[in-house]
Structures are given as structure tokens and as C-alpha cells.
Amino acid sequence: MTVMTTAPDKRDNAPILSVRDLKVHFPIPGKGLFAKDRPLKAVDGVDFDLYPGETLGVVGESGCGKSTLGRAILQLIAPSGGQVAWLGKNIVGIPHRDMQPLRRDLQIIFQDPLASLNPRMTIGEIIAEPLVTHKPELGKDEIKTRVKRMMARVGLLPQMINRYPHEFSGGQCQRIGIARAMILEPKLIVCDEPVSALDVSIQAQIVNLLQELQREFDLSLIFISHDLSIVRHICHRIMVLYLGNVMELADRDSIYANPKHPYTKALISAVPIPDPEIERNKERIVLTGDLPSPLSPPSGCVFRTRCPFAQEKCATDVPTIDRVSETQEVACHFHNSI
Amino acid sequence: MTTNHILTVENLSTRFQTPDGEVEAVNNVNFHIDPGETLGVVGESGSGKTQIFLSLMGLLAKNGTSTGSVRYKDKEILNLRPRELNKIRGVSMSMIFQDPMTSLNPYLKISRQMTEVLVEHRGMSEAEALKRAIAMLDRVGIPGAAQRVHMYPHEFSGGMRQRVMIAMALLCDPEVLIADEPTTALDVTVQAQILDLLRDLQTDFNTATVMITHDLGVVAGLCDRVMVMYGGRVVETGTVRDIFYDSHHPYTEGLLKSMPRIDRANEDNMFAIPGQPPNLQNLPTGCAYQERCGYVMDRCCQERPLLKDFGDGRASACFREDGQ
Amino acid sequence: MMNKSEKTALLQSASAAKEIEGRSLWRDARIRLFRNKAAVGSMIILGIITLLAIIAPLLSPYAYDQIDWGYIQEGPNWENGHIFGTDGNGRDLFIRVLYGARVSLAVGLLATAVSLIIGVTYGAIAGYFGGKIDSIMMRFVDVLYSLPFMFFVIMLMVVFGRNIFLIFVALGAVEWLTMARIVRGQTLSLRRREFIEAAHATGVSNFKIIFRHVIPNVLGPVIVYMTLTIPQVILTESFLSFLGLGVQEPLTSWGVLISEGAKVIEASTWMLIYPAVFLALTLFCFNFIGDGLRDALDPKDR
Numbered sequence: 002m003t004v005m006t007t008a009p010d011k012r013d014n015a016p017i018l019s020v021r022d023l024k025v026h027f028p029i030p031g032k033g034l035f036a037k038d039r040p041l042k043a044v045d046g047v048d049f050d051l052y053p054g055e056t057l058g059v060v061g062e063s064g065c066g067k068s069t070l071g072r073a074i075l076q077l078i079a080p081s082g083g084q085v086a087w088l089g090k091n092i093v094g095i096p097h098r099d100m101q102p103l104r105r106d107l108q109i110i111f112q113d114p115l116a117s118l119n120p121r122m123t124i125g126e127i128i129a130e131p132l133v134t135h136k137p138e139l140g141k142d143e144i145k146t147r148v149k150r151m152m153a154r155v156g157l158l159p160q161m162i163n164r165y166p167h168e169f170s171g172g173q174c175q176r177i178g179i180a181r182a183m184i185l186e187p188k189l190i191v192c193d194e195p196v197s198a199l200d201v202s203i204q205a206q207i208v209n210l211l212q213e214l215q216r217e218f219d220l221s222l223i224f225i226s227h228d229l230s231i232v233r234h235i236c237h238r239i240m241v242l243y244l245g246n247v248m249e250l251a252d253r254d255s256i257y258a259n260p261k262h263p264y265t266k267a268l269i270s271a272v273p274i275p276d277p278e279i280e281r282n283k284e285r286i287v288l289t290g291d292l293p294s295p296l297s298p299p300s301g302c303v304f305r306t307r308c309p310f311a312q313e314k315c316a317t318d319v320p321t322i323d324r325v326s327e328t329q330e331v332a333c334h335f336h337n338s339i
Numbered sequence: 340m341t342t343n344h345i346l347t348v349e350n351l352s353t354r355f356q357t358p359d360g361e362v363e364a365v366n367n368v369n370f371h372i373d374p375g376e377t378l379g380v381v382g383e384s385g386s387g388k389t390q391i392f393l394s395l396m397g398l399l400a401k402n403g404t405s406t407g408s409v410r411y412k413d414k415e416i417l418n419l420r421p422r423e424l425n426k427i428r429g430v431s432m433s434m435i436f437q438d439p440m441t442s443l444n445p446y447l448k449i450s451r452q453m454t455e456v457l458v459e460h461r462g463m464s465e466a467e468a469l470k471r472a473i474a475m476l477d478r479v480g481i482p483g484a485a486q487r488v489h490m491y492p493h494e495f496s497g498g499m500r501q502r503v504m505i506a507m508a509l510l511c512d513p514e515v516l517i518a519d520e521p522t523t524a525l526d527v528t529v530q531a532q533i534l535d536l537l538r539d540l541q542t543d544f545n546t547a548t549v550m551i552t553h554d555l556g557v558v559a560g561l562c563d564r565v566m567v568m569y570g571g572r573v574v575e576t577g578t579v580r581d582i583f584y585d586s587h588h589p590y591t592e593g594l595l596k597s598m599p600r601i602d603r604a605n606e607d608n609m610f611a612i613p614g615q616p617p618n619l620q621n622l623p624t625g626c627a628y629q630e631r632c633g634y635v636m637d638r639c640c641q642e643r644p645l646l647k648d649f650g651d652g653r654a655s656a657c658f659r660e661d662g663q
Numbered sequence: 664m665m666n667k668s669e670k671t672a673l674l675q676s677a678s679a680a681k682e683i684e685g686r687s688l689w690r691d692a693r694i695r696l697f698r699n700k701a702a703v704g705s706m707i708i709l710g711i712i713t714l715l716a717i718i719a720p721l722l723s724p725y726a727y728d729q730i731d732w733g734y735i736q737e738g739p740n741w742e743n744g745h746i747f748g749t750d751g752n753g754r755d756l757f758i759r760v761l762y763g764a765r766v767s768l769a770v771g772l773l774a775t776a777v778s779l780i781i782g783v784t785y786g787a788i789a790g791y792f793g794g795k796i797d798s799i800m801m802r803f804v805d806v807l808y809s810l811p812f813m814f815f816v817i818m819l820m821v822v823f824g825r826n827i828f829l830i831f832v833a834l835g836a837v838e839w840l841t842m843a844r845i846v847r848g849q850t851l852s853l854r855r856r857e858f859i860e861a862a863h864a865t866g867v868s869n870f871k872i873i874f875r876h877v878i879p880n881v882l883g884p885v886i887v888y889m890t891l892t893i894p895q896v897i898l899t900e901s902f903l904s905f906l907g908l909g910v911q912e913p914l915t916s917w918g919v920l921i922s923e924g925a926k927v928i929e930a931s932t933w934m935l936i937y938p939a940v941f942l943a944l945t946l947f948c949f950n951f952i953g954d955g956l957r958d959a960l961d962p963k964d965r
Contacts, residue, residue, distance in 0.1 A: 062526035063497075075864055104866035117857035121879040123685055131865040164685030170615045171384075181861065200383040201553055202631075205597040205611035212608065227526060230599035234609055254604070271531035272601045273556025277579050279602065280560040287535065288528045290482075291496040358695070 015089065016050035017188060017221050018074070023047045023083035025066070025073045025245075029296060041295050043069040045245040046083070048322075051189070056215065056222040058236030058253075060229055060268070064292050066245035067225045071191040074223065075107050076100055105135050108182035112194035114174035118166035125162035128152065128180045135185060147184065155180045155210060172203035176210070183214060189221045197228060208235050229272050233257055238328075241265050244295055244303040247322065251329035261331040263339060264288075264304050302334070310339045344371040344410075345514050345547050346395075346432075351407035351417070353387070353394045362619050364390040364403070366571040369646075372515060375545040379558035379579070381594070382568030383616045388551050392517045396434055397424045411515075430460050433508035437520040439500040443492040449476075449503055450488045456510055475506040479536055498529035502536070509540065517549045522557065534561060555598050559583060564652060567591050570617040570627030573646055577653040587655035589632045626657075634659055692883075695959035702955025705948035712764060712945060719761035727762040728913035730754055736931055748933045750923060759915050760938050766916040767942070770830055770900045771893040777835025779889060782842025787877050789843070790850025791869070801847065804840050812837055816908060825911045830903065834896050845888055849881040883960035890953035894946040901942065917942040 024047075026040035043066040051057050059067045072078040074085055076092060084091045087103060108131075111117035118127055128148045132139060139147070149159035155176045166174055175195060182190050192211065196204040212235060215222060226232050232239055239256050241248040241264060249262040260266045267286040274280045288307045293299055299306045305315040312335065320332045333339075353365035365387040372378050382388040394405040395417060409417040411427055419427075428434075436442055444452060453475070454468035463471065469488070476484035479502040487495075495503060501521060508516055518537070522530035538561060541548055550562055558565055558579065565582040567575040567590065575588040586592045596610040614631040623629060626639040638658050646656040696702055715722065725731065731745070735753040739746055747756035789800040816833045823829055853859060854877075862872050901918025903909045905925075910916050917938045924935030 062528065072860075077860060077863055101866050104864065107864070109861065109864045111857040111861065113857060117861050119858045119862075119876050119880070120688055122875075123687075130862065130867065134865055134867050134871075160682045161685075163682050165687050167688065168685055170618075172615060178861075181865075200616055201555075201594060202383060202597055202612040202616070205599070205609040206613070208599075209608050209611055228599070229527070230601040233601055233604065234599050257601070257604070267528055269601060271527040273530075273534070273554060273560050274600060274602050275555035275559050275583065275595060275598045276600075276602075277559045277583050280556065285531065287531060289532075291498055291529065292526075358698075 014052050017053045017088060018051040019084070019086040019089075020047060020049050020051075020074065021084040021086070023070070023073060023085060024081045025069050025078055026081040039296060040081075042245050042298065043295065044073060044080075045298075047240075047242075047245075047247055049240055049247075049250060051221050051223065053188070053221055054215065054219045055238065056224055056236045058232040058239040059223060059225045059242060060227060060232055060239060061242035062227060062292055064244075064295060065242040066295075067242050068193050069245075070242070071109070071193050071223060071225050075109060075191055077109075102135075105131075105185050106188040107191075108185070108187040108189070109191045109193060110175070110178050110182050110195045113198050114171050114178055115166060117178050118174060120166055123163050123165055124152075124157075124169075124177050127166070127177060128184055131181060131185045148180075151180045151184050155183065155214075156206075170203075171199050172206060175199060175203075175207050179207075179210065179214070183218070186218055187220070189223070191223045191225065193225045194227070195224075196231060197226065204231065211235065229268060241268065244293070244298050246303050247330075247332060248304065249329070249331045249333075250322075251331075255326065255329045259329075261325055261329060261336040262304075262333050263308050263310050267309075302332075310335060343373060345374050345412060346372040347408075347410040348391070348395065349408040349410075351391060351394060351405060351409060353390050353399065353403055353405045355400065356402045356404075357620075359620060363622075364571055364619060365394065365405075367407075368573055370566055370573070370576070372547045372549065374514065374547050375541070376564065377541065377548040377550060377562045379562030379565040380549060380551045380568060381553065381555065381558055381565060383553060385616055385619060386568040387571040387619075388568045389519055392434065392519065392549065392551065396428050396432065396517070397421065398434075426460075429456060429513075430511045431513055432515040432517065433511075433513040434517040434519065435501070435504045435508050435521050437523050439497075439504040440492065442504060443500065445492055448489055448491055449495075453488070453507055453510060456507070460511055471510065472506075475510055476503065479503075479506045479509075479540075480532070481506070498525055498532065501525060501529075501533055505533075505536065505540070509544065509546070512544065513546060515547045515549070517551070519551045520553070521550075523552070523554070530557075537561065555583075555595060567594070570622055571619060572627065572656065573654075574628070574657070575655045576646075577655075578651075581653055587653075587660060588657050589634050589659070590628050593631070593633075692956075692959040696955050699955040699958065701951045702959075705951040705955075708944060709948045709952070712941065712948075713768060716761050716764035716768060719758060719765065722761070723755055723758040725755035725758050727758045727915070728754065736927070736934075738931070738933055747937045748931070750920075750934055751927065751931075754913075756920075756934065756937055759920060760917070760941055763915045763917045763920050763938060764941060764945075766827065766910055766914065767897045767900060767918070767945070770827075770834065770916070771897040773831045774834035774838060774896045774900075775889055775892045777831065778838035778842050778892060779885070781835070782839035783846050783878060783881070783885060785839070786843035786846025786848075787850050787873050787881065790847035791854055791873050791877055793851065793854065797847070801844075804843055807836075808840050816903060820908055825908070827910050827914070830900060830909065834899055838892055838896060842885070842888060842892070845884060846881050849884055850877055853877055853880055887953055887957045887960065890949055890956055894949040897942070897945065 023044055025044040026042050028038035029041045031037050031039050047070060059070060061067050069078060073080045080093050085093050092100065092103060125148055128151060129144050132144050132147060149162060152159045152162065157173060157176050196207050199207060208231060214220060224232065224236055233253060236253055238252045240250045241262065243264050249256065249265045256265060257269065260269055267288045270285040286309060290307050293306055301317050302315040302320050305311040314334050320334050322330050322332045323336065324330050325336065348368060348370050351365060351368045352363065355362045355364055368391055380388045393399050395409040397419065399405065405417055407417060408415060411431065416424065416427060450469060450472060453472035454465060457463045457468035457471060458465065473484045473488050476488055481487055481499060481502055492500060522533050525533060534557065540546065550557065552558060562579050564578055566573055567588065569590050575586065575591045582591060586595060593612040597612055599609060612631050617627045625641050625643055629635050629639045636658060644656045644658045646654045647660050648654045730753045731749060732753055734743060734745055734749045736751045737745065737749050739748045745755050747760060750756055785800065789797045819829050819833055859872060859876055862876055900909060900916060901921060904916050904918030905922040909918055920938035921935060921942065924938060928935050
């Protein structure tokens with residue numbers, strides 16, 4: 002079996018999704034009775050394109066806004082600004098009625114497989130819900146047939162259709178979640194940390210399943226994860242987020258072979274490698290400190306407080322996104338010198 | 340019998356009574372820890388890796404019982420009364436958990452929680468204890484320890500909280516530190532900081548450390564010896580090099596192959612161990628790994644392979660070892 | 664990962680194999696409830712009391728409003744059929760206690776049902792939509808809460824006269840407030856759960872999300888609270904009757920009987936003891952069932 006290792010050819014296709022300057026600010030009540038609300042900038046100006054059949058990895062530490070970004074794209078959280086163009090048409094702020102039919106093509110898979118399934122419903126009912134919602138004209142029998150077909154496709158025994166979520170293991174629950182997302186044959190699935198709650202031996206099963214489904218249905222995936230080793234495996238392009246800002250966006254080979262942003266370098270070097278020789282002798286860039294509060298992000302470059310290479314300029318000027326090659330963009334003043 | 344092992348575990352079994360029947364979470368486990376070494380305990384959820392250490396710390400859930408023997412130096416400590424056990428746990432043996440908030444009292448200042456142990460077990464005065472607490476927080480890399488010691492747990496970030504936990508665990512200079520997935524809930528950059536800290540502390544204090552984890556990358560960087568658990572039993576033990584470069588058990592092999600690696604571009608599908616983790620309530624006859632094993636033989640479904648010792652702490656529970 | 668032959672095998676078994684019935688959480692809870700001896704015992708006792716109340720007229724030669732001039736305020740006597748004795752008007756106490764059971768249980772069940780329907784819907788809507796809708800709806804509840812209940816009941820009685828139906832309305836109108844608060848609290852935490860988000864992402868309508876995803880998942884605490892509301896309502900009704908605001912003669916309830924019995928406690932103890940025992944027994948039973956249900960529905964708390 003061959004696997005697509007490079008992104009589908011962009012020149013032939015228009016992007017399926019274009020995100021421009023997307024912002025999500027949550028109002029946080031100010032301290033004191035008459036204080037103004039302060040904005041928590043969860044996502045602060047994100048741009049990217051996603052092409053058909055492509056997987057974009059969104060990586061970053063907790064609190065970097067990656068899950069918020071995924072939900073803002075799906076309009077599950079209303080963005081505060083910017084545009085999300087689905088098949089060329091902006092969907093930010095459009096009426097509920099117009100959004101409804103688009104939901105057929107936009108799906109999501111969650112991190113906690115059990116929590117994402119209604120414990121009072123059988124898995125047959127759970128997987129059928131999107132069909133019942135969008136294609137009520139299909140009869141009961143047809144819906145059941147399709148549910149069973151999809152269950153078999155994702156590796157679940159179809160005779161389990163009347164069982165309840167708590168009767169399944171984590172990996173199987175995630176398969177149920179995938180079946181529910183796939184039943185309408187969507188064009189885009191946002192995968193929000195789909196494997197991080199699973200055991201190591203099961204993670205690979207789920208990743209392989211997602212890749213198979215992607216090939217079979219020409220799916221586009223947005224794969225949100227904090228695990229850079231999984232991301233290296235499944236994603237064509239990778240976007241690194243820090244405090245709601247894009248630090249680096251590049252195709253897989255460039256970013257792992259030649260990371261440009263100091264944050265990307267630190268992230269990659271911090272991932273433990275399951276090989277004692279390599280792990281004990283590798284060079285590491287150790288970041289000090291913790292993520293600053295997104296309520297009061299640092300001035301200039303948001304990463305400067307933890308950056309080992311920070312200079313004066315970083316505190317004053319917000320770095321622009323530089324295109325360093327055909328496939329790599331980076332937001333750092335000094336990416337050439339470090 | 341005197342040995343220089345600091346902790347010796349023999350034939351430890353742990354059972355839980357549940358409404359749906361008895362569950363054997365840990366089955367006949369034997370191992371020991373020497374001063375200053377790091378033992379990695381690897382396994383999936385439900386493999387019993389955590390329950391072993393909850394048993395020996397006397398922290399089992401109410402419906403659990405343990406049998407066998409656990410000796411701290413030469414003293415039997417399994418099923419000791421809490422009053423007796425308290426002289427050892429938290430003093431000579433400490434445990435840190437995945438979620439630091441489970442062992443920090445949210446309503447008490449860190450200073451209070453840290454000095455309490457010292458005053459109680461070391462007979463220090465409040466002032467001395469506070470001084471030591473601050474020194475320890477400083478040692479684990481908490482900036483401004485003298486001020487932050489008077490804060491409440493929720494005022495710390497996840498990584499800082501874990502540092503506080505480690506500082507608390509090390510307060511009484513324990514000889515054994517048991518770390519249960521201490522970095523799983525943390526971000527990679529913070530995980531790297533904590534792992535560095537644990538490595539440093541080990542050289543400074545010569546504490547024997549047990550690292551319970553599912554992440555083989557963490558094991559590779561930190562551990563001297565490794566014990567692999569599956570379905571409540573030990574399936575393989577060996578030095579870290581044995582396990583990573585010459586694994587004997589098919590499960591260890593599968594686990595290593597299925598780990599995604601950041602240093603390699605995979606051009607093919609990932610290797611995945613098929614099937615689901617075993618259900619402890621309903622283990623098959625024979626080897627617990629049979630349904631997922633690529634080398635399964637008829638014999639595996641009939642009898643259970645015993646842990647076979649090859650000397651030098653190397654052991655594996657698989658019939659393939661006999662067949663050669 | 665699966666290979667081709669495994670997949671076809673799966674597909675074949677799909678058509679061949681029989682569907683396996685799942686074990687729903689409700690079924691698990693039922694099994695756990697039936698393991699609880701106190702709850703099962705209570706259910707049996709309650710069942711007997713309810714049955715007695717239903718078939719009451721068949722059990723006694725006397726009618727509830729029939730005056731037996733020969734035995735006025737006489738103690739229990741098996742020979743003349745007044746096994747619980749008679750009251751000050753010579754009416755058979757046994758049949759009156761059972762008719763009282765009819766009224767008390769009916770008030771308890773109906774008022775609770777009213778509070779259930781209004782409270783669950785109201786609370787689920789407030790909690791699910793949150794924000795301004797929630798604030799407005801819950802402030803309304805707070806306002807109702809702060810109205811003095813007794814004043815409210817007396818007003819109703821004065822305006823519409825004494826009427827058993829009014830008692831249902833009055834009690835239901837008060838009890839739903841707490842129910843709404845409980846349901847709202849549960850819904851607020853449920854709203855953040857991922858399966859609700861998944862339904863959103865699919866485009867399921869709000870109405871369907873509330874009735875398919877939210878309400879079934881808040882029913883656990885609701886049922887527990889319900890079993891605790893029923894005795895509370897019965898007690899409140901008794902209290903109202905005790906004050907003379909309850910059901911009208913010759914109809915009776917346990918509260919009325921107890922009130923009458925209390926007046927003559929020294930002369931005719933039986934007039935107090937029998938209705939009081941029935942009331943206490945019923946309250947005990949409901950509380951035991953509520954306890955059992957709580958353990959059964961939320962096994963984590965045990």
C-alpha cells in the first residue's frame with residue numbers, strides 16, 4: 002500500500018478552506034465592579050489554506066488556542082473577526098439556516114472518546130444521528146444498513162449496533178466517533194487530539210484508520226495535537242501555534258528536517274525518542290518557564306519571554322510572517338541568524 | 340536474609356471485589372529496586388502497573404486486597420496498619436501522581452502542606468521546616484520560592500504544581516520515589532523540564548526511582564531497568580538496552596514498533612498492534628496477549644507462559660523462548 | 664491494522680450475525696436498585712399501601728362518610744368491623760385512613776408530576792441556552808422563591824375556595840422551582856460535554872439536543888429528587904390540612920386525620936396513631952427508595 006507522503010498538488014486545486022486573519026477573543030470580566038471586560042485572545046489572527054485530500058497538523062502546547070481554532074473553523078465558537086471561506090464562500094457570521102446544510106461536509110472528532118458519545122444512546126443511534134438529521138428521507142432500514150456498513154468500515158462488528166458506549170474500550174469508542182463523523186461522507190474533519198487519550202498500541206490503529214479513510218474518501222483533515230511524533234506521521238503540512246499566533250507553517254519534511262522558529266526547534270527537541278542511545282545523546286533546546294497568561298500576552302513577539310534567542314527588537318516589534326521557501330513560513334525576526 | 344535491595348516485592352497479587360465479580364489487577368509480581376537506580380514500569384491502562392505501587396503504599400481502593408510480600412529493606416510493609424505505614428510512606432518512600440491536584444489540598448497554602456510533614460516526622464520547628472521547604476522548592480526550580488511558598492496550589496501552573504509535588508515528595512530525603520505518569524498531563528516542553536529535574540535529583544540525592552509510564556520515550560531517557568506489564572502480569576524485564584535493542588516478548592516488540600518516532604519519516608502505514616487491551620474481568624485461558632500476538636501458537640491458548648529467567652535480571656514470559 | 668480478508672469477514676458477519684443487545688445504563692441501575700434490600704422492601708410496602716388505597720371500598724363494610732351511630736369515638740374492635748376504631752363522628756377510621764391515603768398519595772404524585780414536567784423543561788432550557796436567557800429565567804425563579812408560600816396558598820384558597828385541585832396546583836407551582844434549579848445546574852455542566860458539541864457540529868436542532876441528549880442525561884438526579892419530593896409534598900399537604908387549609912370534609916387526607924387525632928390525643932390515641940403510622944411508613948419508604956435510586960444511578964458516590 003502506498004501512502005501519500007506529500008501534500009496533494011496545490012496548483013491543480015483551489016483550496017477547500019481558506020482562513021484569513023481569524024480571531025477568537027473571549028471577554029473575561031475585569032476585576033472590580035465597574036472594570037471593563039478584558040479580551041482573552043485565544044486565537045489572534047491565523048491564516049492558512051487547506052487543500053482537498055490534505056492533512057494540516059495544528060500543534061502547540063495546551064492553551065495555545067489550537068482547539069479553539071478548530072471549533073472556530075466549524076463555527077461552533079463564533080469568531081470575533083476574520084474570515085473562514087469554505088469552498089470560496091465566507092461562513093463567518095452567516096445565519097444559522099445557511100450554515101445548517103454546510104454541516105454535512107464539516108465534521109469533528111474529539112479527544113475523549115467516551116465523553117463524546119451520549120451514554121444513554123446505543124451506538125447505532127449515535128452513528129445514525131447525522132443521517133437522521135440531514136437525510137430524514139432515508140427510511141429506517143436504509144439508515145440501519147448504512148450505519149452497519151460504516152461500522153464495518155471503521156472496524157467495529159456490526160452486530161454491536163445495539164450496544165452502549167460504556168461497553169466498549171477507548172479505541173473502539175474512538176472508532177464509533179469516527180463512524181459518526183464519516184457517515185455523511187464529509188469533506189473536512191477536524192480531529193481534536195483524536196489519539197492522545199488512547200493507549201500507545203491503539204493510537205497507531207486509529208491513525209491508520211484515519212489515513213485509510215482519507216485516501217478512500219479524499220478527505221481533508223485538520224489534525225490538532227500536542228504530540229509531534231504522531232503529527233509527523235499523519236500530516237502533510239504543520240502549523241505551530243503559540244498563544245493564538247502562528248509561529249511557523251511548513252510542509253512536513255521542511256519543518257522536521259529544518260525547523261526555523263526557535264519554538265518549533267524547542268518543541269521538536271523536547272519530544273522523547275524511544276531509543277536510549279539517541280535519547281540520551283541528543284541535543285536539546287530547553288525552554289524555561291511556563292506559558293504566559295493569554296490575558297496579558299507579552300508585547301512584540303509573544304514567544305520572547307521563553308525564547309533563548311530573544312533580543313530587544315522582539316519586545317517591541319511583532320514579527321511578520323516571512324516566507325523562507327516555497328513550503329515554509331515563519332514568524333521570527335531572527336530566523337536567518339539562529 | 341539480608342540484601343542490599345531497598346525494596347523487594349515477592350508474589351504480589353492484588354484483587355478487587357466488584358459487583359460484576361473479582362478482578363485480578365496484579366498477578367504474582369516479583370521485582371526489586373536497588374539504591375540509586377531507576378526502574379521503568381511500562382504498560383497500557385489496566386495493565387496493573389499503577390496498582391502494584393498503590394498496593395505497596397497502602398493506597399488501594401477499599402474493595403482491593405493484596406497478598407504476597409513487600410519488604411522495605413528488611414521490614415515487611417504489605418498490609419501494615421496505617422499508623423505503622425505512615426512512618427515509612429511519605430518519609431522513606433514517596434509517590435507522585437499524574438495529577439498533582441489529587442495529592443495537594445486546595446484549601447491549604449503550600450507552606451503549610453510542606454512544613455506539616457517535616458514537623459511531624461523530623462521534629463523540626465516551624466521556622467526550620469519553612470526554611471527547608473523553601474530550599475527544596477528552590478531546588479526543584481520554582482522561581483521566587485520564598486514568596487511562592489505562601490501561595491495556594493491553584494495559583495501554580497500545571498508544570499509548577501508538579502514541581503511542588505516533587506519537592507514535597509523529596510522533603511524527607513526518601514530512599515524510594517515512585518512517580519506515576521508524572522509528565523503525562525504536561526506539555527512536551529514542560530515534560531522535558533521535569534524529566535531533566537528528575538535526572539538531576541537522582542544524581543544529587545541517589546534516590547531509587549520508579550517511573551510508571553506508558554511512554555517508551557520517557558523510559559529510554561531516564562531508566563536503568565525496565566519491567567513490562569500486560570494484563571496484570573510482568574511479561575518482560577531487562578536493562579533498558581535489553582528491552583529497546585533486543586526485546587524478547589512479542590508485546591514489547593509490538594509496543595516499540597508502534598511508537599511513533601519524531602526522528603524518522605514514516606513512509607508507510609504505522610505498525611499497530613491489532614485488537615484491544617485485555618479485559619481483566621475476562622482474561623483468556625493461556626497467554627493474555629494471544630489474541631493480539633503475531634507469533635501465536637496453539638500452546639499459547641492452552642497454557643500460560645511463565646516468566647522465564649535468563650539471569651542478569653533478564654526475563655520474558657513467552658513460549659517462543661522454549662522453542663529455540 | 665486490518666487486512667482485506669479481515670474486512671470481508673467483518674462484512675460477511677455483518678449480515679449473518681445476530682445483533683447483540685446492549686446493557687443500557689438504565690438496566691444496570693435497575694439491577695443495582697434491586698440488589699438494595701431496603702429499597703426493595705420499601706417498594707413492596709408502598710405497593711401494598713397503594714393497593715389498599717385503590718381497593719379500599721372492598722375492604723370494609725363501611726363507607727368513608729358513613730356514620731355509625733352506635734360507635735362514636737370507639738377504640739379498635741375486630742368484632743364490629745371497626746378495626747382501627749371510629750372517629751368523633753362515628754366514621755370508620757380504617758376506611759378513612761385508606762381514603763386519606765388516596766388523597767395524600769394522589770397529591771404527592773400529581774404535584775410531583777407537575778413540578779417534574781415544568782421544572783425539567785424550564786431548567787433544561789435555561790441551562791442549555793445559558794447567557795441572558797438563563798439569567799432572566801432563573802431570576803424569575805428566584806422571585807417566585809421569595810414569595811411566601813403560605814400566603815400564596817391562603818390567597819388561592821380565599822379567591823377560589825377550598826378545592827383539592829388547587830392543592831395540586833399550589834404544591835406543584837412551588838416544587839418545580841427547586842427541580843428547575845437542579846436540572847439547570849446539571850444541564851450547565853452537561854452543555855460543555857463533547858457529545859453535545861458533536862450534536863451541534865452535526866447540525867442537530869436545539870430542541871432535539873435538549874430532548875435527546877440533555878434530558879435523558881439529567882434524569883438520574885431528577886428521579887432521585889422526585890422520590891424525595893413526593894414525601895415532601897405529602898408532608899406539606901398534611902401540614903396544610905393540619906392548618907385547616909387542605910381537603911374538605913367529608914373527604915380526608917392523612918394530614919386531616921392526624922390533625923383530628925391530635926386534638927383528642929389523650930382520650931382516643933388510636934385516632935392519631937393509625938394515620939400517623941401510615942404517613943411515617945410512607946415517608947420512610949420514599950426516602951429509602953430515593954436513597955437506593957441515588958446509589959443505583961450514581962455508583963461512583965458509594
